[in-house]
Amino acid sequence: MTEFFMSMIPPTTTHQQKQVTVRNGKPVFYEPEDLKAARAKLMAHLGGSVPENKYINSVRLIVKWCFPVTGKHLDGEYKYTKPDLDNLQKLLKDCMTSCGYWEDDALVVSEITEKFWAKIPGIYIKIEEV
Template sequence: MIEFFMPMKKVPTTTHQQKQINVQMTIKTGKPHFYEPADLQAARSKLMAHLGQHVPNEKYKKAVRLTTKWCFPVTGKHSDGEYKTTKPDTDNLQKLLKDCMTDLGYWVDDALVASEITEKFWAKIPGIYIRIEEL
């Protein structure tokens, strides 16, 4: 099992779904070309830098439970520890996070994540809490 907290002044909210497509027309055929806009590249880089400090010595090869707690800076009338019920959606946040974890070698394949517990909170100390445990 590994467990850690990545404090971040600004938690990345750019989602994997924000990839763009560009059809480059050639004489033969139009080929779709996927690319990441600058904000998605920045979010990926930030996550990779933070996650890179916690890569396990060996990749997980069996089923795991991934627990994440996304802690966003307290704003307005919200209080520390209150659930965040506004965008971004948790499923969109998780996709980029898991892709980065896969690229860094946390596990053989993110399909091994057989159980996920994901929560969003308003927090005095913003960041992302992560726990991975074999099932």
């Protein structure tokens, strides 16, 4: 099992924000600067918690996205505004794959993902074999 908390303001830029341009009549996909920055931030924070051995069997991934409390929201209240969880998760899992948590994020067969307003912002992650 791997379990840790990354103390940070979670990035709100998502994998979905890739862009496309046309060069020589062909579409070329690229990452805008804010997406590159979000990827670099996640990679830097994930790097310190990479397990010694990559997961090679099916895993459950539990992630709690904790965004800074704003406005009238309370600590621990579910965050029901953007960004969408599925888009946040895609970028996170891609970064975890690049860091060496597992060979392929297809090994994630169960996900429990939530987002909250929190006094202590960050991302809680737990990986367990199933």
